[in-house]
Structures are given as C-alpha cells and as structure tokens.
Amino acid sequence: MQSTRALPQALRASTLVLVAALGLLAAAAPSVALGQRTEQRSLELKVGELVTLSSAGVSTYSVGNEAVIDVKPLNGRMVIVGKQAGESSLLLIYGQDRQVNYAVTVLQPAKGNTSAASLAVPERVNIRLDLYYVEINRSSQLQVGIKWPSALGGQLNMIRGQVPLEPSGAATFDMSLQQILPTIDMLHATGWGRVLRHGTVVTTNGTQAEFDSGGEVYIASVAPTGQASFQTLTFGSRLSVTPNYDKDTGRVEVKVEGEFGDLFDTGADYPGKNRTTSRSTANLALGQAFAIGGVEAKSSTRSKRGLPGLGQIPILGVLFGSHGSEDLEKENIIIVVPTVVDTVPGRTAGILDEVLTSYASFSGDIEDAELSRALNAGAPKKRK
Known part of the structure; x- marks a missing residue:
C-alpha cells in the first residue's frame, strides 16, 4: 500500500518539474527572439595607422580601450587610429536588431635590424593640398554737373595800418568780401584689379597642418x-587643413579653414581691410579641383546734390546741381586640389638646389625665378 501511494506522489513531483522546465523555456524563448544579433569580426592595424569603416546605419558605438585606439565618426565613416600597441574592442550598434563587435589588435611596427637613427615613426600617407584664391573686381565712377556751395557767405578782411586823413576829415578803409563761386564738377574714373594667391601644404594623413603668410599693422588709439x-590688424593668407584619405575608395575628405585679407587706403590715419573667410569640409577625388567657396557681388550707388528746387528741373537741373554714380563688381572663388604623394628622400636635395638656384639667379624678374616652379620640379611623384 505504501508503494502504491508513493508512486502517484513521484509522478506528481515529476510532472511539476516538467511543467516548471517548460515554463522556463517558454519564458526564455521570447528573450532570445528579441535579442540583438551580434557579429564577431577582427581588425588589425599598426600604431599610427588610420583605418576607416562605413558607419551607415550605426546608431551608437562603444570603445573598449581608448588608450589603444581612437575612434571618430566623420561624414558617414568611422575613422580608427592606432594609438599604442595593445588590444581593444569596438562595438557598433545598428538599431535594435544588429550589432557588430570588432576585436581590434594594434601592433607595434617592425623596426628591423637598423641603426637607432633610422628608426622612424610608422610610414603614413602624405597628403599635398593646393589652395587657390582668385579674385577679380571692376569699378566705375562718374561725377558731372555744377557743384554749388552748401552755404553762401564771405569773410570781412580789414587792412590794418596808418590811414591818412582826407582834407574833409574822413578816413578811408579798404575791405574785401570773398564770395565762394560754384565749380564745374566733371569726373570719370574706371579701374579693375585681380588677385591670385596659391598656398601649398603637405601633411600626413589625419594630421592638421597650418600655414600663415602675411603681416601686421599696429594702429595707435587713445582712450x-x-x-x-595699440591694436593689431593682420593681413595676408592663413590656411588650416586636416585631410583624411580613404585608400579603399581613393577619396580624400578635407577640412579647410582659410582666411585671405588685404589692406586698402581709407583716407584716414589707419587702413581698412578686405577679408574673405571660408570654413568647409569636402569629400574629393584625388587630383580633383573643387570649389569650396566663392562670392559674386555687385553694388551701384547714385547721388545728386544741388540747389533746392532748381536742381530738380529735368535737363536744366544739371546746371544747378551735381550728379554722381558709382558701380562696383567683385567675384572671388576658393579652389582646393588634394593629391596623395610618396616621399622620396633622394629628391630632397633636388628641391633645395632648385630653390637656391632661383635665389642666386634672381635679377628682378619674378617670372624667371618663381619659387613655386622649384617646388613643383622637386615635388614627389603622385600616387594614382
């Protein structure tokens, strides 16, 4: 009887365990279905090397060891730079259903059996950037008519000295009244100008470079x-560039900040400054000339001055007033041309020889001794 009672109890216990297990499986099943799908990938680079990954669809990312790698999102790409030898992880999360985990290994570059003087930083791609600033302008000024004074009056001048008395006992005084007469106002002036600035900067991939060429004017002021x-007024060309070259696509993303300024005479004790500033980020193909900024401006000024009422008479009003007009037109454009170059140490002496030869042979004609030609003659070979 005892064994008969014990058997149903054992069955009931087994049934409860089975039901509990099925409940756990049923509860776990939705969590697995709703969980994110993780892909495992590996990535290997050297210290100082730059690698880019597509960030299309990435909502967020996480870096395991920021001392080993540096990650920056930049216009649809993830830029990864090896900072020091070691290992790190990079997790890219795509929405709620997918994530990719990169196991990143940063290696120390092989130094080889060379002397300590020849041990250098890892080889990195050099980017050459040519920035051109071109400006053209034209001006026209016309002034015609009769210029009347804005006020009529005179100045009474007394002649001082000994005045003889007439027999009648009266004295004679001499005085003059200076009247301001109208003047004929006729002026026609035209002119044009052009400006070309060409700056060249060579820097390693992902490294910011700056170039500044110009001067300063000190203006005194009294409180x-x-x-x-003294206040400082700078002029000239200032250029700051940061290139990022993607060897997989063959394109260069360039962040450019440039300022170009020239001084002009204001007729006062201090000059004025024409300034053009551009801040832009562009994605270019190698050797492609791309305009990153520009402006086209036109202005017209009309003026009329003369005697009230009379100067407003049609046609005859020219005799009682002066009419003036001034037209200004200006266009400028900024163009950048990126190029990937291979450095060849043997050409360094050639560049120096070209520059020194241009300096020694210079006799006043800038066209015959242009230093930029020496730079281009010794420039490294372009990588296509």
Missing part, C-alpha cells in the same frame, strides 16, 4: 583717460 594703446 578717454588719455592712455595710448
């Missing part, structure tokens, strides 16, 4: 307290 101070 209400009587204390004098």
